[in-house]
Amino acid sequence: MSQCYNIFKKEFKAYFVSPIAYIVISVFLLVTGWFFFSTFFLYNQAGMRDFFSLLPFVFAFIVPAVTMRLFSEEISTGSYEILLTMPVTHSDIVLGKFFASLVFIAAMLVPTLSYPVFISFIGQLDWGPVIGGYIGALLLGATFSAVGLFASSLTKNQIISFIIGMAICFALVLIDRMLFFVPADAVTYVEYIGSNYHFQNISKGIIDTRDILYFISMSFIGIYGANLVIQRKN
């Protein structure tokens, strides 16, 4: 487990020594800030609902951009060989990288905490949905990180890894808007697969174990998939 922590530390630092972290965080804050506040005053409501309903879409392309380098870069430069010949297990590597991405996403969300603080000055803010929303955002970030990590383990090309990751994440977000294509009997099952459905539940402030279980199991599938891929590689 300490090896996992060493890898996490290295990967997390790696985000901030290259410009990726700053670019991704800036883009994220610009996009969410603009879309949220451009309509915020029109509705005249002191809430973060719009912010959280937008978040899954923004995450679907921001998170794969965060995770795309995790394996692809190592495979293409060959440093992967060095990583694998150090005394670490495959799961140390995968988990270390996963948590680096998750903590990075958490760090990316920190500046947005200023939104509810400012809103609470100008109106009566209901903190329940806000706290739920942030918990949901972390869970969603974990799921998308795991998906992105899996995509990254598939290829040495970062662009391909980004596109695969984004495609899967978008599909997970969009499923509950596509339900009218699905036969009526299957709607509840298909809806359950989509991450948006669970995320919207949590961001209403209702923390249900079913939703949490969904995110945890999706993350697990992604991490396990990445683990399988890198084990099979050699």
Add this chain to the structure above:
Amino acid sequence: MISAEGLTKYYGAQCAVDQISLDIKKGEIVGLLGPNGAGKSTTLRMITGYLKPSSGSIKIKDYNINENPLEIKKLIGYLPESAPLYDEMLAYDYLKYVAEVRGIEKERIDSRLREVADLCGIREAMHKPIGNLSKGYKQRVGLAHAMMDDPEILILDEPTSGLDPNQIVEIRDIIREIGKEKTVILSTHILSEAEATCDRIIIINRGKIAADQTIDELRESMGREFFINISLKYASLEDVKNELGSIDGAGEIVEESDEDGIVKITLRCGSENDPREEIYRRIKKHDWVLLEFHHRVQTLEKIFRDITREN
């Protein structure tokens, strides 16, 4: 120390390594030689546990690579070909990370980093991003990575490729220094390097072991042939051939030339008896001026080419 049996590796349908068996004792410096694409790197990668062999087994000390990969990785320090490191990290940060992963205690990390940096001569490079370092320095950072926790086995894949002659000599000195106590396996296609650093040479050709001997044995097995070059002034080719041809053991004349009044002749001699004394006496009898009298043994290059070319 290291024993591999029947190692085979297929990449798809292509067989990169075919039934290689090795037995390397503690404290040996072994050179893995072979033409490009012979399977050197693949063999090393299987020993380090990076690649899984298609068949065959590897045992290091008492560990089997399938059952105890982690223990084996702890024993081995590995420098892959062309040292693929993280370009954006500082050399110091990188080596510190390696020290942590390799399980060096926190208090000892700084002193160990200093030791390794001194040994590899990278003190002045420690605070630069690895991507900005020259190839030679990068290679040395890779070497520092491999030696970080003083592993019992060092595996170096082309450790001197891309270095300038001074750096090559330095790295060789480092390797020989380490090799006094450690087991070292290095691959190279520079023969003089193998000759200068290794105790034992394994020549691999097309995925198979073509020779596995100490350098002296290798020479011996190729016959004790040697060549004698002679250049004479004021002589005629005819006289020289007559005079030297009659010497017992002088062997055959393989090259001859007569330009600008200088006769040059090369004799190939067997191992039975050394004709040099007799040759000198014969030459002394004449009024010839001896410009060159040179004895050379079969070079490793020649041996290497003979072994790897035919099949």
